[in-house]
Amino acid sequence: MNQVEAIVAEGVTKSFGEGEARMTAVDHATFVAHFGEMVFIVGPSGSGKTTFLSMISGILRPDSGSVKVKGVDIWTMTKDQLADFRLNTIGFVFQDYHLFPRLTTAENIAIPLILKQQNWNASITAAEQSLSVVGLKGRGGILPIKLSGGEQQRVAIARAIVGSPEILILDEPTASLDGDTGKMIIAFVKEKVLNPQRCILIVTHDNRINEYADRILHMEDGRITALEQRTQ
Numbered sequence: 001m002n003q004v005e006a007i008v009a010e011g012v013t014k015s016f017g018e019g020e021a022r023m024t025a026v027d028h029a030t031f032v033a034h035f036g037e038m039v040f041i042v043g044p045s046g047s048g049k050t051t052f053l054s055m056i057s058g059i060l061r062p063d064s065g066s067v068k069v070k071g072v073d074i075w076t077m078t079k080d081q082l083a084d085f086r087l088n089t090i091g092f093v094f095q096d097y098h099l100f101p102r103l104t105t106a107e108n109i110a111i112p113l114i115l116k117q118q119n120w121n122a123s124i125t126a127a128e129q130s131l132s133v134v135g136l137k138g139r140g141g142i143l144p145i146k147l148s149g150g151e152q153q154r155v156a157i158a159r160a161i162v163g164s165p166e167i168l169i170l171d172e173p174t175a176s177l178d179g180d181t182g183k184m185i186i187a188f189v190k191e192k193v194l195n196p197q198r199c200i201l202i203v204t205h206d207n208r209i210n211e212y213a214d215r216i217l218h219m220e221d222g223r224i225t226a227l228e229q230r231t232q
C-alpha cells in the first residue's frame, strides 16, 4: 500500500455543553490516513464519528489536538484558507444526498466548480464527465427526483469528486439505500473513485461491506478503540 500520509490527527478532542451537561464527543483521537486507502469508521450511534470527521475536514474546530492534511496544520489556517482548503481538497457525500431538487443533476454536480468561479459552460461539461465516471452518462439534464436512490447517491458522489479532491469523506452514504444498492455504491467507490492520489473515509453501520475496507477504525464513547487492518 502507498504509505504517503494524507491526514494526521493527533489527540483531537471536542466537548459540547456546559456544567453537568458537558460531554466529550471525541476524546484524544489519534489516527493517520494514507493516500491510496479506503478506511471505514464504525461505532455505535453517538460515539463521535461525525464529530471526528468534521474536525479532520475543517468544519469543526477541535478544543485541543492537531490535524495535518498533506503536512499542513489546518486549524492554524485563516478562515479564507480553510474555506479554500475545503473547496479544493475535500469532497463530501452525505447520507441523504443533499441534492438541490430544482437543479438538474449536471447543475447539482457543477456547484463546487461554480463556487470556484469557473465558467458555467465549462462547469457543466465537467459535471457531465463526472456523471460518466459514476455510470450515469447522458443523465445530466434531468431532475434528481427522476433517479433512483442509488443513482441519486451516485450523483452526490459525482459532485464530491468533480473538483478532483484528494480526500473524500462519506458519512453513512448507504444508510438511505437498500442493502444491495448500498453494497454496489461502496464497491463502485472502491473501484472507480479510489486511486493512489486519493484517501477515502467512510462512516458506515453496514458490516456486510467490510470486505471493501483497507482498514476499519472503531470508535466508542469518543475514543478510537481499535484499528483493524483488512488488506496489506
Ligand SMILES: Nc1ncnc2c1ncn2[C@@H]1O[C@H](COP(=O)(O)OP(=O)(O)OP(=O)(O)O)[C@@H](O)[C@H]1O
Residues within 6 Å of the ligand: 016, 017, 024, 025, 043, 044, 045, 046, 047, 048, 049, 050, 051, 052
Ligand atoms: N453540535 C453539537 N452540540 C451538542 N452535542 C453534540 C453536537 N454534535 C454532536 N454532539 C454530541 O456528541 C456525541 C457524538 O455525536 P456524533 O454525531 O459525532 O456521533 P456519531 O457517531 O456520528 O453518531 P451517529 O451514528 O448517530 O451519526 C453525541 O452524544 C452528540 O449528541
Ligand SMILES: [Mg+2]
Residues within 6 Å of the ligand: 049, 050, 051, 171
Ligand atoms: Mg454521525
